[in-house]
Amino acid sequence: MTTTLNLRFSGGRQYDVVIGHGVINNISQLARHAGLGHECVIISDSNVAKLYSKQVKSRLQSARFDVLLLTFPSGERNKSRAVKQHLEDQMLRQRISRQAFVAAFGGGVTGDLAGFIAATYLRGIPYIQLPTSLLAMVDSSVGGKVGVDTPYGKNLVGAFWQPRLVVADIDFLKTLPEHELLNGFAEIIKHATIADEQFFRFLEKGMEKLRHMEPKTVESVLATNIEIKKNIVQEDERERSSRRSLLNFGHTIGHAVEQLSQYKMSHGQSVAFGMRVESLIAVQMGLLEKEDEQRLSALLDSAGFPASLKNSFSPDSVAKMMLSDKKNVDGHIRMALPAGIGRMAKKNGSHTISVSPSQIEAALKAFK
Ligand SMILES: NC(=O)c1ccc[n+]([C@@H]2O[C@H](COP(=O)([O-])OP(=O)(O)OC[C@H]3O[C@@H](n4cnc5c(N)ncnc54)[C@H](O)[C@@H]3O)[C@@H](O)[C@H]2O)c1
Ligand SMILES: [Zn+2]
Numbered sequence: 529m530t531t532t533l534n535l536r537f538s539g540g541r542q543y544d545v546v547i548g549h550g551v552i553n554n555i556s557q558l559a560r561h562a563g564l565g566h567e568c569v570i571i572s573d574s575n576v577a578k579l580y581s582k583q584v585k586s587r588l589q590s591a592r593f594d595v596l597l598l599t600f601p602s603g604e605r606n607k608s609r610a611v612k613q614h615l616e617d618q619m620l621r622q623r624i625s626r627q628a629f630v631a632a633f634g635g636g637v638t639g640d641l642a643g644f645i646a647a648t649y650l651r652g653i654p655y656i657q658l659p660t661s662l663l664a665m666v667d668s669s670v671g672g673k674v675g676v677d678t679p680y681g682k683n684l685v686g687a688f689w690q691p692r693l694v695v696a697d698i699d700f701l702k703t704l705p706e707h708e709l710l711n712g713f714a715e716i717i718k719h720a721t722i723a724d725e726q727f728f729r730f731l732e733k734g735m736e737k738l739r740h741m742e743p744k745t746v747e748s749v750l751a752t753n754i755e756i757k758k759n760i761v762q763e764d765e766r767e768r769s770s771r772r773s774l775l776n777f778g779h780t781i782g783h784a785v786e787q788l789s790q791y792k793m794s795h796g797q798s799v800a801f802g803m804r805v806e807s808l809i810a811v812q813m814g815l816l817e818k819e820d821e822q823r824l825s826a827l828l829d830s831a832g833f834p835a836s837l838k839n840s841f842s843p844d845s846v847a848k849m850m851l852s853d854k855k856n857v858d859g860h861i862r863m864a865l866p867a868g869i870g871r872m873a874k875k876n877g878s879h880t881i882s883v884s885p886s887q888i889e890a891a892l893k894a895f896k
Contacts, residue, residue, distance in 0.1 A: 531751040535670070535758050537690060537765055545670060545694040545758070547750050549743065552584060552658065552697040556591030559629070562693040564654055567628035568593045569619060571642035573602035576634040576660050579703055584633060584658070596622055600641070604791070607637045607677050609685065612645055619649060629654040629692065635661035635708075636668035640686070643674030647689035656693040660700040662712025663796075666719070666753040669694050671761040688766050696754075698746055711796035713738070713831045714778070716749060718803060719756040721824055722774045725870030727752050728827070735830045770879035773864050774872050778803035780863040781888070784849040788841045800833035801895075808891040809883055810865040815873045823869060836895045843892035847885040860884055 530548035546558060559568070568588055572581055577599040588595050598618055600611050632642030632655055639657050646655035657669035675686015701709075716738075720728040730752075731738070737745040757775070764771035782802025786793055793801075807824050810816035829835060850861050862880035867873040875881050 529747065531747070533751070533754055533758055535690075535762055537762065541690060543690060543692050543694065545696065545754050547665075547696045547698070547754065548747065549698050551695055552699070553587060555584060555587050555658075555695060556593065558693055558695060559588075559593070559656065560591075562656070564629045564656070564692060565627040566593050567625060568595050568631055569624055569628055570595060570597045570631045570633050571615060571638060571645065572597065572599050572633040573606070573635070573638050574599055575602045576638065580660070580700065581633070584631075596624065602634075602637070604637055604677065604682075607641050609676055609678065612641060612676055615641075615645055616649060619645075624649070626650045626653055629656060631656050631658055632669075632691075633658040633660065634664070635659070636664045639664050639668050640674050640683070641676060643672075643689055643691065644676055644686055647674055647687040652689065654692045655689070656695070657691045658695050658697075660697075661704055662701060662709050663715060665696040665698075665701075665750055666712050667715040667757065669696065670754055670757050672765065690765075696750060698743065698750065701741060701746070707794070709739075709741075710800075710832060711794055714796035714799040714803075714833070716753055717824070717827055717831060718775070718777050718799065719753050721803065721807075721866055721869060722777050722864070722872050723756045723760070723870055724752065725868075727756070728823075728869050732823075732827055732830075735827065739832065770864075773880050775864075777864045777866065777872070778806055780850060780861060781805045781846065781892075784846050785837065785841065788845060788849055793837075797833060800828050800831075801837060804828060804835070805888075805891050805895065806863060807866055808894055809863075809887055810867070810873065812887060812891060813865070813881070813883070815865055815867050815881070817868070820866070820869050824866075843889040843896075844885075846892055847888045850888070851885060858882075861888065 533545045536542045585595050600606050630646040632639045659665045659669040672688050672690035674689050675683045678684045734745050778799040782799035786798035807821045811821045860882040865873045865881050
């Protein structure tokens, strides 16, 4: 079965997200249908290129696309300005024209990097997302946020540049290392918690099947997930209201611990821990029932996330790390907090709630 979702933005811009087993085999028809030209630059990291680039390249070539394949070494440290420049120079040398489109073929690193290249190459050319990691399928390939990391922090240079098509072929997940799955699980549980109690219940029942990548479960989870992200992104394409900040649930604390661990903790583990702490903060502020916090915690347990931190940081170092973020101006930290399963709190019309460092420290102490 194939699921197709359509995202719509102002000015008549729209694109399809196609999800299913083997959907990559329809790449040529899908690209034509999306109105893309016949010149294609596939950008892929070394792991994904080794496994799948031949297959995708020949699919496109046999449908008369001119294909240039560019690769870069895998890993977050290569989501950099230097690698971007290196790839752009190769495109310029090959005289890739404005009629060309980029195919970002890989995980979230590839999607962010290749999407940002498309956003700035000759002042912007179209691109498509061909996500191959679970995280990229459920999160990063949809929404149009692209960019690179800098020595001053992650994702600090980038753009909003919507893809023209997203093709999520579940079959790619067969070769994804198991620990990479957890990064996707964290975002899936986040999406369920912020927007969809029924989906949350589905995960409570089906987590075992999801962990074993049972095909039907994966397909349904992907479709529901992307639907949730789509609805939020469509309403707030460029993060102008607090609506899109709902997607940051678990990430305020999560980013701080990820940074404190010097990125030894994975993004998924950091966000899972972040969701535990942030939901406890919501309980302590009287926004969330204890019972709901426990339900979330149990779901995170069943997905395989540890209940406490291995490299235990002191609670005040986590709060300090968050305060050093330029966004926090008044000594308070703003975060999206749940008001129930599938419901987020709102105060004075905003989805971000002001939390004091002492409230954060109090919640963190519960996880020592
Ligand atoms: N733009 C957004 O909205 C958004 C949202 C969330 C995360 N992100 C970004 O996404 C990035 C993380 O993405 P990620 O977790 O996919 O990391 P990643 O792209 O580094 O992929 C993880 C690892 O899995 C490998 N891999 C990917 N697909 C594979 C497959 N099918 N088979 C075998 N190996 C495969 C990759 O080579 C890599 O080693 C971060 O840079 C983060 O900032 C962006
Ligand atoms: Zn995330």
